[in-house]
Amino acid sequence: xxxxxxxEATLMSHAAGTLLPLHAQVLALHLAQCPACRxxxxxxxxxxxxxxxxxxxxxxxxxxxxxxxARLDALSSEPPRAAARAAPPGLDAWTRxxxxxxxGLGIKLMPLVxxxxxxxxxxxxxxxxxxxxxxxxxxxxxxxxxxxGAFTDATGEYRAGDIAEGDIGLDHQPRALTGEDCVCLIAxxxxxxxxxxxxRLLQPVFGV
Amino acid sequence: MRAxxxxxxxxxxxxxxxxxxxxxxxxxxxxxxxxxxxxLIRAIAERRDRAxxxxxxxxxxxxxxxxxxxxGAADDAAEEIVQETMLMVWRKAALFDPARAAxxxxxxxxxxxLRIDMLRRSxxxxxxxxxxxxxxxxxxxxxxxxxxxxxxxxxxALASLPAEQAEVVRLSFFDERPHAEIERALGIxxxxxxxxxxxxxxxxxxxxEGEE
Numbered sequence: 001x002x003x004x005x006x007x008e009a010t011l012m013s014h015a016a017g018t019l020l021p022l023h024a025q026v027l028a029l030h031l032a033q034c035p036a037c038r039x040x041x042x043x044x045x046x047x048x049x050x051x052x053x054x055x056x057x058x059x060x061x062x063x064x065x066x067x068x069x070a071r072l073d074a075l076s077s078e079p080p081r082a083a084a085r086a087a088p089p090g091l092d093a094w095t096r097x098x099x100x101x102x103x104g105l106g107i108k109l110m111p112l113v114x115x116x117x118x119x120x121x122x123x124x125x126x127x128x129x130x131x132x133x134x135x136x137x138x139x140x141x142x143x144x145x146x147x148x149g150a151f152t153d154a155t156g157e158y159r160a161g162d163i164a165e166g167d168i169g170l171d172h173q174p175r176a177l178t179g180e181d182c183v184c185l186i187a188x189x190x191x192x193x194x195x196x197x198x199x200r201l202l203q204p205v206f207g208v
Numbered sequence: 209m210r211a212x213x214x215x216x217x218x219x220x221x222x223x224x225x226x227x228x229x230x231x232x233x234x235x236x237x238x239x240x241x242x243x244x245x246x247x248l249i250r251a252i253a254e255r256r257d258r259a260x261x262x263x264x265x266x267x268x269x270x271x272x273x274x275x276x277x278x279x280g281a282a283d284d285a286a287e288e289i290v291q292e293t294m295l296m297v298w299r300k301a302a303l304f305d306p307a308r309a310a311x312x313x314x315x316x317x318x319x320x321x322l323r324i325d326m327l328r329r330s331x332x333x334x335x336x337x338x339x340x341x342x343x344x345x346x347x348x349x350x351x352x353x354x355x356x357x358x359x360x361x362x363x364x365a366l367a368s369l370p371a372e373q374a375e376v377v378r379l380s381f382f383d384e385r386p387h388a389e390i391e392r393a394l395g396i397x398x399x400x401x402x403x404x405x406x407x408x409x410x411x412x413x414x415x416x417e418g419e420e
Contacts, residue, residue: 167399
């Protein structure tokens with residue numbers, strides 16, 4: 001039962017195609033399981049259509065229609081089939097050929113995509129039951145989707161399929177609940193800033 | 209990307225002016241253009257009708273180009289993506305379902321996906337992750353009013369939003385920076401974009417459900 005959904009702002013940016021690509025990657029996991037948010041995306045797409053209709057026409061090149069018409073002949077007559085919505089990959093697909101790197105007691109990280117041009121990276125994080133991450137805040141937005149297990153912080157309890165969004169300035173200390181390991185797919189833009197001086201000193205070593 | 213940020217700065221310096229230019233047109237609830245466009249796409253699907261394609265091109269190519277320019281694309285890049293979008297419209301016409309989406313919505317998603325693909329080619333994801341990033345296509349078609357009606361209502365509702373709410377809708381579509389960065393640039397308190405957008409979306413939903 002999903003309880004935590006992405007913000008309208010995130011959903012609209014996704015529908016618009018302006019969400020940071022790695023953030024969209026995390027959101028896709030949630031959308032695959034959440035009809036209500038898919039409906040919101042659909043509304044966003046309708047808004048996109050309405051915005052397109054509302055545009056004041058811009059002049060296109062004189063030969064634009066002729067050029068595209070000429071290209072129609074070269075196309076195969078076979079229409080492309082609708083792409084079936086790919087099921088989100090299971091944990092196995094994400095982790096195949098990669099390994100967990102311990103970054104602290106009971107905390108492991110599996111880097112999936114290194115920091116890109118937008119300053120965003122994609123990781124899996126695995127936290128043992130009962131273990132808390134060091135208290136930290138954020139210099140950029142972060143979005144996480146719980147794959148298994150559960151965690152809690154001051155903003156609530158997050159379970160499989162739930163989305164947790166951290167904005168600039170969010171200062172929190174997530175703690176994995178008891179039971180199984182808590183595994184999250186997480187896209188982080190900017191950096192985490194640990195509160196504790198000790199952790200801050202160790203941070204360059206962990207690379208987060 | 210560099211061109212886009214220069215564009216952003218210019219826009220941010222005079223947001224109200226852009227909002228005014230963009231939203232002040234009062235739009236009557238007119239479903240006719242949407243229905244005509246849907247008929248043209250059908251004609252392409254059923255008969256490979258080139259006259260219908262040309263008519264659709266005349267209606268949408270200039271708007272697609274304007275949309276891309278607003279997103280910060282240079283003139284030639286905008287022309288290029290218009291070409292690709294219209295070509296994809298031709299190829300995919302048989303997949304268009306007027307009960308599910310208005311023509312403009314469908315064409316918008318083609319433009320959006322092509323743009324995402326282009327960005328992705330410049331910043332590729334590992335292949336096993338790429339499949340998960342497909343934008344969701346909702347298929348729930350149990351609506352009380354049809355797609356063309358919905359779009360016409362949405363346009364009218366957009367035009368009637370308070371300026372500050374209309375602006376955050378526009379920001380979601382045309383500004384690729386994270387919301388917190390936008391807020392910093394606009395000098396408004398953190399969380400304002402989100403709360404304004406929540407209000408705007410709630411209102412749009414009420415309009416679509418016929419409660420306003």
